[in-house]
Amino acid sequence: xxxxxFLLLMVTGAGCGRYAVRADEKEYLADRIMQADYDExxxxxxxxxxTNREGAQGGYGAAGGGCGCx
Amino acid sequence: MRRLAFIMMLLGxxxxxxxxxxxxxxxxxxxxxxxxxxxxxxxxxxxxxxxxRDFSLNFAYDADVVSGATPRTYGAAMDAISSATHFSDTRxxxxxxxxxxxxxxxxxxxxxxxxxxxxxSHAIDVGAKVDLWGKNTTFxxxxxxxxxxxxDVDNKGAAPTExxxxxSSEGCxxxxxxxxxxxxxxxxxxxxWTQVLTPxxxxxxxxxxxxxxxxxxxxxxxxxxxxxxxAQESEPLLRQRIAVQARLRFxxxxxxxxxxxxxxxxxxxxxxxxxxAEITWDEWVxxxxxxxxxxxxxxxxxAVFYRDAxxxxxxxxxxxxxQYFTGDRExxxxxxxxxxxxLAWVRNADEHGKVLRWFxxxxxxxxxxxxxxxxxxxxxxxxxxxxxxxNALIAELGLALRW
Numbered sequence: 001x002x003x004x005x006f007l008l009l010m011v012t013g014a015g016c017g018r019y020a021v022r023a024d025e026k027e028y029l030a031d032r033i034m035q036a037d038y039d040e041x042x043x044x045x046x047x048x049x050x051t052n053r054e055g056a057q058g059g060y061g062a063a064g065g066g067c068g069c070x
Numbered sequence: 071m072r073r074l075a076f077i078m079m080l081l082g083x084x085x086x087x088x089x090x091x092x093x094x095x096x097x098x099x100x101x102x103x104x105x106x107x108x109x110x111x112x113x114x115x116x117x118x119x120x121x122x123r124d125f126s127l128n129f130a131y132d133a134d135v136v137s138g139a140t141p142r143t144y145g146a147a148m149d150a151i152s153s154a155t156h157f158s159d160t161r162x163x164x165x166x167x168x169x170x171x172x173x174x175x176x177x178x179x180x181x182x183x184x185x186x187x188x189x190x191s192h193a194i195d196v197g198a199k200v201d202l203w204g205k206n207t208t209f210x211x212x213x214x215x216x217x218x219x220x221x222d223v224d225n226k227g228a229a230p231t232e233x234x235x236x237x238s239s240e241g242c243x244x245x246x247x248x249x250x251x252x253x254x255x256x257x258x259x260x261x262x263w264t265q266v267l268t269p270x271x272x273x274x275x276x277x278x279x280x281x282x283x284x285x286x287x288x289x290x291x292x293x294x295x296x297x298x299x300x301a302q303e304s305e306p307l308l309r310q311r312i313a314v315q316a317r318l319r320f321x322x323x324x325x326x327x328x329x330x331x332x333x334x335x336x337x338x339x340x341x342x343x344x345x346x347a348e349i350t351w352d353e354w355v356x357x358x359x360x361x362x363x364x365x366x367x368x369x370x371x372x373a374v375f376y377r378d379a380x381x382x383x384x385x386x387x388x389x390x391x392x393q394y395f396t397g398d399r400e401x402x403x404x405x406x407x408x409x410x411x412x413l414a415w416v417r418n419a420d421e422h423g424k425v426l427r428w429f430x431x432x433x434x435x436x437x438x439x440x441x442x443x444x445x446x447x448x449x450x451x452x453x454x455x456x457x458x459x460x461n462a463l464i465a466e467l468g469l470a471l472r473w
Contacts, residue, residue, distance in 0.1 A: 029266060049112075053441075
């Protein structure tokens with residue numbers, strides 16, 4: 001578990017602190033299919049339903065966390 | 071506990087994109103078990119308006135129209151079919167919020183009021199986010215607090231094994247003699263980090279921490295103790311929960327699609343450990359048609375005070391665990407599988423004009439998810455709902471208009 005968390009942190013942080021991707025390279029990132037919570041209401045409804053049947057909840061991504069595409 | 075889900079949702083959802091949008095959805099959820107079926111109709115409407123270049127307002131309303139049947143008492147000696155009690159209730163929730171954008175940063179705040187026959191909730195939420203390094207990195211913080219209250223029988227001074235359950239919601243929140251309003255305070259904290267890695271890969275890492283203090287039992291539910299005593303479910307008054315989630319999306323350019331993967335780990339002070347894995351495939355099958363297929367797996371362990379009615383050390387045999395006993399399926403160990411399909415018709419304004427004369431985009435979508443529950447103990451609560459291959463269905467129809 002610790003190794004997995006460390007690996008995730010390293011991968012996620014790999015692009016931090018510099019212009020890893022320029023604005024003119026974000027054509028694909030701008031597509032809605034690259035935004036995990038593009039349909040925020042659907043995401044909310046999903047969480048609403050599932051957390052009523054499962055003991056776990058939380059950990060959701062924060063919608064609006066940018067794809068860096070606009 | 072659906073209010074908790076709702077406010078946690080708000081932590082993520084209030085940071086609306088800067089766009090004018092109205093959205094309507096109608097969702098239907100069912101667990102079609104024989105004699106213990108559950109039906110939930112969930113309409114929702116949301117409106118986001120840019121009042122100024124840097125300032126947006128958002129409003130939302132949603133409801134849950136719930137009906138079904140469930141056994142009021144949990145225990146192996148109970149006849150789950152004949153003891154199933156019919157119930158129905160409607161929850162209404164109203165939300166209003168605002169977002170202010172300040173260069174690369176934005177702050178937002180909102181308020182939600184929801185009510186149903188036996189529950190009231192006031193919730194405030196605030197959040198802030200900042201885009202850094204060419205918008206390749208986004209951090210977001212969120213906090214919410216709920217001031218909730220739940221209707222219950224006045225059991226003041228009674229031992230846990232002597233507590234009576236609520237028979238119905240009649241008289242709740244009307245100062246009725248013999249009924250009380252139990253407070254529930256919920257503090258939720260969220261932190262999220264989104265990172266663009268390459269022109270075709272974006273990731274995010276999120277964590278939430280929540281503290282719930284107050285009455286968290288189902289006031290109607292009873293548990294059979296020592297073979298003869300029926301007492302109101304008794305759960306701890308404090309619960310702290312933490313979840314960490316990582317996601318990655320990978321654009322498959324040739325296929326005009328995107329692969330998404332998700333992993334989530336969860337732990338709480340009631341002893342529940344859970345993991346979630348999800349994989350999605352989104353694809354533009356036509357310039358105006360989008361398809362998504364989805365698979366999800368979830369598994370959780372039991373709460374430390376959960377005892378299954380089908381096991382040797384059940385509440386019926388040996389009584390409470392300390393002062394606690396529950397008939398809540400959410401606290402039993404189980405796994406579930408979900409498969410789903412979503413189709414969307416997306417029409418954008420073009421050289422021929424706007425969509426329906428007014429809009430930049432219209433998005434009409436339909437989805438269906440099927441869920442299979444697999445209990446990991448012999449006789450969990452609501453076991454009748456776990457029979458068969460498909461135990462639950464989620465169907466949703468949505469329309470979004472942007473201008």
